[in-house]
Amino acid sequence: xxxxxxxxxRATQIFDSRTKEYFAEVLSCYASGNYRSSVVMLWSxxxxxxxxxxxxxxxxxxxxxxxxxxxxxxxxQQDNERSPIWETKLVESVADQTQLLDIAERENLLHLxxxxxxxxxxxxxxxxxxxxPNRETARALIRNTLxxxxxxxxxxxxxxxxxxxADLEQASGILIDDKRLxxxxxxxxxxxxxxxxxxxxxxxxxxxxxxxxxxxxxKNRAINYSALRLLFGRNPAQFTTQIExxxxxxxxxxxxxxxxxxxxxxxxxxxxxxxLLADHAKAAIQHVAEIDTSARCLAWFIASNLQEHAVKLGExxxxxxxxQIDSLTWTAIAEVSDSPEWAKMVLRLANRxxxxxxxxxxxxxxxxxxxxxxxxxYALDDCIDLIEGIQGNDQTWGRGRxxxxxxxxxxxxxxxxxxxxxxxxAVFNRHLD
Numbered sequence: 001x002x003x004x005x006x007x008x009x010r011a012t013q014i015f016d017s018r019t020k021e022y023f024a025e026v027l028s029c030y031a032s033g034n035y036r037s038s039v040v041m042l043w044s045x046x047x048x049x050x051x052x053x054x055x056x057x058x059x060x061x062x063x064x065x066x067x068x069x070x071x072x073x074x075x076x077q078q079d080n081e082r083s084p085i086w087e088t089k090l091v092e093s094v095a096d097q098t099q100l101l102d103i104a105e106r107e108n109l110l111h112l113x114x115x116x117x118x119x120x121x122x123x124x125x126x127x128x129x130x131x132x133p134n135r136e137t138a139r140a141l142i143r144n145t146l147x148x149x150x151x152x153x154x155x156x157x158x159x160x161x162x163x164x165x166a167d168l169e170q171a172s173g174i175l176i177d178d179k180r181l182x183x184x185x186x187x188x189x190x191x192x193x194x195x196x197x198x199x200x201x202x203x204x205x206x207x208x209x210x211x212x213x214x215x216x217x218x219k220n221r222a223i224n225y226s227a228l229r230l231l232f233g234r235n236p237a238q239f240t241t242q243i244e245x246x247x248x249x250x251x252x253x254x255x256x257x258x259x260x261x262x263x264x265x266x267x268x269x270x271x272x273x274x275x276l277l278a279d280h281a282k283a284a285i286q287h288v289a290e291i292d293t294s295a296r297c298l299a300w301f302i303a304s305n306l307q308e309h310a311v312k313l314g315e316x317x318x319x320x321x322x323x324q325i326d327s328l329t330w331t332a333i334a335e336v337s338d339s340p341e342w343a344k345m346v347l348r349l350a351n352r353x354x355x356x357x358x359x360x361x362x363x364x365x366x367x368x369x370x371x372x373x374x375x376x377x378y379a380l381d382d383c384i385d386l387i388e389g390i391q392g393n394d395q396t397w398g399r400g401r402x403x404x405x406x407x408x409x410x411x412x413x414x415x416x417x418x419x420x421x422x423x424x425x426a427v428f429n430r431h432l433d
Contacts, residue, residue, distance in 0.1 A: 007142055013151045015192075016056075019049040023150065026142065036119040036130070037136035043116035046109060046145050047087050050094055053154035056380050057098075060188075061155075061163050069093045088113065099196075105148035112141050153192035160197060165224070172223045181223070182230050190234060202231055203249065210253045210263040210297040218258065225262050232270065244276050245358060251278035254283075260288040264295045271301035294329040298361055300336060310345040314352050322358045327369045347382050350374060355389030357411050359401035367396075367405045375412050380420070383413040391427040398431075 014020040022045045029038035054070050057063035072093065076086035088110070095106035118131040133141075149272060167188075168175070175181040193201070205228040208217050217224070232239050254260050264285060267274050274282070289299035294301045296316070300309035317323060334346050350370045357363035371386070378386075386409055390396045397406070410432060413420045422429040 010146045016052045019150055037061050039115050039133050040120045043112055046149050049150050056154040064098045073074055103279050108144040110149055117305055152194055155192045155197055168223050169220050188349045202239055213254055213259055224387045251281040252315050253281050255284050259290050260284055261295045264299050267301055268298035274301045288392050293323050297333050316358050317352045351386045351389055355393050357394055357395045362402050363396050363399050378412055380416040387425050
């Protein structure tokens, strides 16, 4: 089987721009068949990249371990400028004290160092020939170094969670929408994450968003949830697999309150995750969906399908409970699905909500918040459905603002069909002119 791994393509993913520039020399030597030179240069590039990563951790996150390693390496260099012992110490310290290198990656680097010594020093065989690594050896060394060191971002999962949470709390005032938050997180954090860091951060934010209910988590729940949702969107398959593999952890949620409401908002977007949770988590979700308005509106994944959910929601809205559904929840309901069928169901639910108003004030508010913003998307049958509902409730047509509001409805119907005759709807029509 052919090795489809492309060194050139992988090199484009090198994290540090300085490392990428240095690696170009490795690539040039390798492409020219100068494998000895490529191995010698590769070791120098790897050492420099580790130093860059440590300094990056110090500059961005004030990482104490990285700072201590750099200080120790600096002292070793100062004590004996000609000794290369600090290079080995650097690799071992980074592997032992940080998460930048695992055991296998450390051994690969130390093997590279030995190969570099053989290639760089005047080590000759019985025929007085210098050691010359072959193409396969050079390629393997380059591949291991690219994957194990050069393309990895300088970030530590054990420390990044606390840093990220504190940063979001401090910056929440300026990160007022998902667009700004996404740009901020991508630039400062997400683009530096490897899969292991991503999974560690996702796991922590799941706990902050959907399990804990202390004062600090309550205060920061909205922005922590937004960060979790944006992180999940980067690799849904990876995080779905993570939830499936660690069912017990992800099923340990709060028994009620805002953490579970927040989880229902998330599951309304990612419904397949609901089936992965344990029964006790599902029970908590179902209970909250029965007692919280926004949760009830969004917990469509409990029903067999969206249509069944819409039917039940419509019956509830038209019942005697007179639920008050805020505009943010209506927006979230509309975002459950991007299908035209669901968009139409949402309009009909909005109609139900308005024509079920229990008083003039609630009718005023419901028309302003739910009907008026969506009228431009109404089809003629949606307008007729609304008009017929209005005729059955004097709290809609008998209020002071009904004349102006309902003219908007008639205008939309006439826009869609100039032959539309509102006179046939006598109760609705007589209060317009």
